[in-house]
Amino acid sequence: MCLQRKRLQRHMFQLLSIIRGNQLVKTRLKKFTNRKMISFSKYRRNGKITSGANLLKTFGFRNSNAVRGSSPGQSAWQFGASNSNSFASSLSSVFPGGLSKVFSVVFTFSLTSKDFNAFQVEYNGRDYASFSFQNGDLVINREGAQDLIKGDLLPELSDGNFHKIQVFFDELDVTVLVDCLQVGTLDLPTVQTAEQRSDFKLLSSGAGLVQDLAFIAGEAEAEECCELGPTALCPSRNERNAAPARLANSETAKIISSPRKIKSCRDCCKIEDLSLEFLNALKEKLREI
Secondary structure (H helix, E strand, C coil), X not given: CHHHHHHHHHHHHHHHHHHHHHHHHHHHHHHHHCCCCCCCCEEEECCEEEEEEEHXXXXXXXXXXXXXXXXXXXXXXXXXXXXXXXXXXXXXXXXXXXXXXXXXXXXEEEECCCCEEEXXXXXXXXXXXXXXXXXXXXXXXXXXXXXEECHHHCCCCCCCCCEEEEEEECCCCEEEEECCEEEEEECCCCCCCEXXXXXXXXXXXXXXXXXXXEEEECCCCCCCCHHHCHHHHCHHHHCCCCCCCCCCHHHHHHHHHCHHHCCCHHHHCCCCCCCHHHHHHHHHHHHCC
16 A cells, blocks of 8 residues: 555656646747847848848938949939938837847948948937947947047048948957958947837938948848949059059950859959959859859
């Protein structure tokens, strides 16, 4: 009788353990499924489907008001203090789910002013994320913390030419590329996401031309600078006695027909006649690889 009671108690204990275990799993599963997931709209960038937003399109930049950009086929738009108010909105109107912790911003521009504010998200009265140029320095704000890259480490950006900046707001730091060259990494980690009630501002100060201003959600790879044209792509051409070797048409055709040997647009700098048409054809072939 005593043995049967012990067996019954053991079976009851095992049954209770299973029930409690199932309840724990259900509770954890419920918490996971109720967790808020931030989703972003999709758009096509450089031929690839990307999560984020084309900010110029979002804020109403239209082709009818465009001027020539960095090279033929590229469009740009004027911006300045007179129209900055039209580029302010609530974050929810741009990103209904809020802002992801990890993201990057791409900005292609030509400046007529030395100082400008390109991108700014304000949350609870302070900068959640922004980058701007102040007295020649590139200033990055993230969740109340600020750091900068000194102007003497940067190329001249108010020289009348187009330049491209890519700012990676990664989880542990912020990395900055100017004209596709990394100029610095700042110790600015993320703590929280920005909610929908945050304020979102675009080009709130400064003046010039903007060709591209895009938001990319999540981790992203560094982009190339083919759209800036041969001058930015092959800086050695601006140096004295540094002209590239002249290639025969057959050699140029061989390079175009063998794109697997070309790792980036910069590999084409040895071609003397580096036209926009050639770059566009090259980009299309690289996408096919």
